[in-house]
Amino acid sequence: xxxxxxxxPALLGDAFYLLLHxxxxxxxxxxxxxxxxxMGAAMLSELYCAGLAGYRPERGREGVVFLPERYPxxxxxxxxxxxxxxxxxxxxxxxxxxxxxxxxIGPIAERLxxxxxxxxxxxxxxxxxxxxxxxxxxxxxxxxxxxxxxxALYLGGQLDxxxxxQMEELTLxxxxxxxxxxxxxxxxxxxxxxxxxxxxxxxxxxxxxELLRGLNQTxxxxxxxxxx
Numbered sequence: 001x002x003x004x005x006x007x008x009p010a011l012l013g014d015a016f017y018l019l020l021h022x023x024x025x026x027x028x029x030x031x032x033x034x035x036x037x038x039m040g041a042a043m044l045s046e047l048y049c050a051g052l053a054g055y056r057p058e059r060g061r062e063g064v065v066f067l068p069e070r071y072p073x074x075x076x077x078x079x080x081x082x083x084x085x086x087x088x089x090x091x092x093x094x095x096x097x098x099x100x101x102x103x104x105i106g107p108i109a110e111r112l113x114x115x116x117x118x119x120x121x122x123x124x125x126x127x128x129x130x131x132x133x134x135x136x137x138x139x140x141x142x143x144x145x146x147x148x149x150x151x152a153l154y155l156g157g158q159l160d161x162x163x164x165x166q167m168e169e170l171t172l173x174x175x176x177x178x179x180x181x182x183x184x185x186x187x188x189x190x191x192x193x194x195x196x197x198x199x200x201x202x203x204x205x206x207x208x209x210e211l212l213r214g215l216n217q218t219x220x221x222x223x224x225x226x227x228x
Contacts, residue, residue, distance in 0.1 A: 007150065007154075008151045008155075009115065009117065011046055011076075012042060012046040012049055012168050012171060013042050013043050013045075013078065013104070013108050013111075014108060014112050014115070014117070015151040015172055016151075016172055016176075017039065017042075017108050018117070018149075018150070018152075019151050019152055019155075019172070019181060019185050020035055020038060021141075021142075021148070022141075023142055023145040023147075023148030023149040024141070024145055025141055026139055026141030029181060029185075030179065031222070031226075033222060034179055034180070034219055034222060036101035036102050037097060037098060037101055037215065037218060037219065037222075038101070038178075038181070038215065039100075039104060040096065040098060040099065040101030040102075040103075040104070041101075041175060041178075041179075041211055041212075041215045042175055043078075043101070043108070044082075044096050044100060045171050045208060045211065046079070047079060047082060047083070047086075048205075048207075049168050050072070050073060050079070051068070051071070052067070052068070052079055052083060053066070053068075053086060054066050054067070054068055055093065055207040062092040063206075063207060064090045064091060065090075065091060065093055065096055067083060067086060077107065078104055078108055078110075078111050081103065081104060081107055082100055082103065082104055085100065085103060093207045093210065093211045094214045097215060097218075098218075106137075106138060109138075109140045112140070113140060117143060117147050117148075118140040118142060119140060119143050120139075121138075121139045121141060123135055123137075124136065151172070152185045152186070155169060155172060155173055155176075155186075156186055159173065159189060159193055159197075160189075165200070167204065170200055170201060170204060171201075171212075173197050173201075174200075174201040174208070174212045175212065177194060177197050178212045178213075178215040179219050
């Protein structure tokens with residue numbers, strides 16, 4: 001089983017989840033608020049790359065996410081959950097980035113668990129008087145550290161060797177830099193690499209460049225607020 005999962009997950013949200021979480025403990029590298037925001041952006045990017053969601057520019061205001069009349073592929077359970085939410089109202093990508101993260105982060109972990117990449121950790125449960133129960137949210141960790149760091153190793157190798165990146169790979173790298181995760185995932189990458197990623201990300205189809213820019217701006221605001 002371990003041998004079969006030593007490659008980058010096919011789904012963008014799965015790969016980014018592994019990038020966001022420690023390969024040993026499964027804990028997030030970033031603050032929970034930023035983690036949820038980044039996972040929302042990753043889920044939206046996954047839907048775009050799969051052709052399950054589109055972007056409609058609006059004159060004089062921010063464009064909105066829309067769903068196609070027919071899906072090019074059958075959505076899986078996690079994608080269907082996100083699509084059902086998007087179907088309820090018309091919102092710009094930035095709004096869905098904020099809304100989708102808390103909704104899908106657990107289901108994406110469960111999807112990785114079904115794929116044999118994550119294992120659930122024991123959830124302590126303490127029963128208190130008057131019927132109260134003290135517990136914590138569910139958490140997962142990679143089945144082995146190597147499984148957890150496979151996306152980082154692959155993408156880091158592509159960047160270090162100057163190889164061309166496919167659209168989903170460039171989106172993953174763009175997300176990593178946009179939310180500040182590169183300090184954990186690509187700790188030895190140079191400033192020149194970061195500048196190259198920023199320039200290449202501008203060539204992604206809309207609204208991915210705008211989504212990455214919005215993620216970066218929101219994360220910077222969260223970090224700046226936390227310093228005061």
